[in-house]
Amino acid sequence: MSRNLRGLSARRGLSEGLYEDIVGAGGSTQPAGLKNVAGKFMTGGAAVMSAGSFYDFLNPVHQGKKVYVCDGTACLTSGKQGDVRSALLKSFSEDEIGTMTCLGHCHSNDAFMVNGEVRLYETGNDPQELKPRTNADRPALIAPQGEIGDYYSLAGRWVSDLSAALGELELSGLRGRGGAGFPFHIKVRSARDAGSGQKYIVCNGDEGDPGAFSDKWLLEERPHSVLFGMLMTGLIIGADTGVIYVRGEYPLAVKRMREAVSALEEAGITGATDDNAGYRFRFHVVEGSGAYICGEETSLLNSIEGLRPEVRTRPPFPAVYGLFGMPTVLSNVETFANIHNILEAGGTHWASLGTDRSPGTKLVSLDGAFNRPGLLEVRMGTPLSVVINEMGGGTRYPVKAFQIGGPLGGLVPASKVDDLTLDFESFAGGGFLLGHAGIVSVPDDFPVIRLLEHLFEFTMKESCGKCFPCRLGSVRGYELLSHASEKGEKISRRLFDDLLETMQLGSLCALGGGLPLPVKNALRYFSDEMDGFFRKGEE
Numbered sequence: 211m212s213r214n215l216r217g218l219s220a221r222r223g224l225s226e227g228l229y230e231d232i233v234g235a236g237g238s239t240q241p242a243g244l245k246n247v248a249g250k251f252m253t254g255g256a257a258v259m260s261a262g263s264f265y266d267f268l269n270p271v272h273q274g275k276k277v278y279v280c281d282g283t284a285c286l287t288s289g290k291q292g293d294v295r296s297a298l299l300k301s302f303s304e305d306e307i308g309t310m311t312c313l314g315h316c317h318s319n320d321a322f323m324v325n326g327e328v329r330l331y332e333t334g335n336d337p338q339e340l341k342p343r344t345n346a347d348r349p350a351l352i353a354p355q356g357e358i359g360d361y362y363s364l365a366g367r368w369v370s371d372l373s374a375a376l377g378e379l380e381l382s383g384l385r386g387r388g389g390a391g392f393p394f395h396i397k398v399r400s401a402r403d404a405g406s407g408q409k410y411i412v413c414n415g416d417e418g419d420p421g422a423f424s425d426k427w428l429l430e431e432r433p434h435s436v437l438f439g440m441l442m443t444g445l446i447i448g449a450d451t452g453v454i455y456v457r458g459e460y461p462l463a464v465k466r467m468r469e470a471v472s473a474l475e476e477a478g479i480t481g482a483t484d485d486n487a488g489y490r491f492r493f494h495v496v497e498g499s500g501a502y503i504c505g506e507e508t509s510l511l512n513s514i515e516g517l518r519p520e521v522r523t524r525p526p527f528p529a530v531y532g533l534f535g536m537p538t539v540l541s542n543v544e545t546f547a548n549i550h551n552i553l554e555a556g557g558t559h560w561a562s563l564g565t566d567r568s569p570g571t572k573l574v575s576l577d578g579a580f581n582r583p584g585l586l587e588v589r590m591g592t593p594l595s596v597v598i599n600e601m602g603g604g605t606r607y608p609v610k611a612f613q614i615g616g617p618l619g620g621l622v623p624a625s626k627v628d629d630l631t632l633d634f635e636s637f638a639g640g641g642f643l644l645g646h647a648g649i650v651s652v653p654d655d656f657p658v659i660r661l662l663e664h665l666f667e668f669t670m671k672e673s674c675g676k677c678f679p680c681r682l683g684s685v686r687g688y689e690l691l692s693h694a695s696e697k698g699e700k701i702s703r704r705l706f707d708d709l710l711e712t713m714q715l716g717s718l719c720a721l722g723g724g725l726p727l728p729v730k731n732a733l734r735y736f737s738d739e740m741d742g743f744f745r746k747g748e749e
């Protein structure tokens with residue numbers, strides 16, 4: 211069924227995409243409009259409605275609001291949400307204030323969106339400029355890009371020997387920065403070897419993890435490093451089209467990426483036809499409509515195609531069956547952004563910035579609890595204590611834990627900070643997850659159960675609904691925890707452990723499957739706080 215729908219969507223391709231038509235029609239708020247879209251694409255009304263009713267921004271409740279307060283994890287634990295809301299209540303009624311998760315200002319914790327623009331409550335209408343810091347002698351990601359002609363001339367140096375370029379990527383050992391750390395060159399090789407027809411490059415700019423704003427910064431401030439990485443990957447695999455999917459909660463990033471794509475075409479670097487100079491490569495910027503799960507790669511592909519963005523079963527993996535069923539290299543913003551540096555400095559040099567198994571540098575987002583909040587470019591393998599206490603200047607108030615790597619990352623107790631280094635292996639070995647490396651502080655006086663409720667509620671709202679363990683498990687977990695904290699009902703530990711195991715083992719993707727990790731960390735390291743919520747004598 212989905213293959214048939216995919217085929218119908220593919221007939222019009224990207225320039226007149228089904229997704230854009232659904233969004234343009236107003237989604238499920240405008241059923242008549244959706245019927246027209248279904249007719250145009252010769253697809254069923256139900257299929258179009260099921261996609262149009264999925265996204266937050268196309269939901270009638272959301273559209274009835276005038277202003278949206280960020281309710282990401284960092285804003286929650288900072289305790290500032292209440293102040294922002296109270297201030298907004300002077301200009302808006304309670305009914306006019308909605309929420310968005312998350313606006314990517316975890317370093318200031320006072321963001322809200324009004325009229326499609328993000329504003330900050332404390333520092334005024336212009337989002338405060340982030341000045342990233344680094345402990346690398348030669349930063350790979352935050353270095354200025356300079357003039358675009360010069361910047362893209364590097365592609366010309368490699369275009370005559372694209373196998374050598376792939377060799378450098380392999381030498382670098384670059385691992386995906388979107389969370390899973392999969393070796394980049396393997397995907398590229400698979401897609402390159404997957405026949406010679408239409409292929410795509412897709413950049414995952416959905417950065418849904420509350421606490422992370424590094425992709426946002428790259429998209430806004432270093433758009434050409436992302437586009438260069440996509441272009442080079444496209445040349446290597448023989449793709450002529452790149453899609454950058456940017457979440458709608460990042461309007462400035464969407465704007466800057468569109469401007470960067472236009473600048474490239476105006477400079478004659480991309481968008482060429484056969485007769486012109488420049489690369490025959492076209493970029494499309496797709497703006498998300500508010501759905502965390504669209505960060506999961508297969509859900510993201512379905513979203514671009516205008517299908518309901520439920521997670522697809524894998525295999526087949528996107529490298530062989532990706533966008534519109536064609537071979538696709540889909541990677542994270544930061545992954546692509548490293549490619550210029552790798553091809554300029556050489557894979558071996560770039561690798562030496564990190565450890566053997568986690569080469570290179572990693573962008574790290576520090577939330578507003580830090581004395582020096584904001585963005586860091588950190589050599590992989592740097593002690594976590596250096597990141598937190600030296601580069602971040604420690605926290606402004608006592609903090610008992612750090613949630614690192616988003617809602618599906620681990621909950622690192624402050625007592626473990628000295629044991630970890632910032633790389634994939636150290637975190638996995640310690641029972642945590644580096645993920646996308648957003649660091650959210652949990653103050654001493656913030657109840658751990660409140661954090662767990664938030665995580666279950668987040669999963670409950672963001673679940674794509676395809677599999678039971680996640681769809682139902684997140685609701686049941688939220689109920690158990692909220693009834694325990696609000697009504698004093700005791701939780702059966704056996705039932706709770708069973709729930710976590712079912713979610714971990716039975717979920718189709720890492721939304722339902724990853725949630726148990728921080729929950730288990732919390733039960734293990736904060737048993738003094740959590741034990742009282744469980745029935746006694748039941749282990």
Ligand SMILES: Cc1cc2nc3c(=O)[nH]c(=O)nc-3n(C[C@H](O)[C@H](O)[C@H](O)COP(=O)(O)O)c2cc1C
Pocket residue numbers: 385386387388389390391392414415416417418419502503504505506507508540541542543545719720721
């Ligand atoms: C629930 C969920 C959300 C995800 N969100 C993101 C995201 O916002 N950005 C991202 O790059 N990867 C995200 N991922 C990982 C992607 O599925 C995929 O692994 C990644 O984009 C591949 O790029 P990489 O190899 O460069 O990391 C998410 C995965 C899951 C399960």
Ligand code: SF4
Pocket residue numbers: 503521672673674675676677678680681717718719720721722723
């Ligand atoms: S785990 Fe959740 S988000 Fe992932 S496929 Fe299952 S229902 Fe969808």
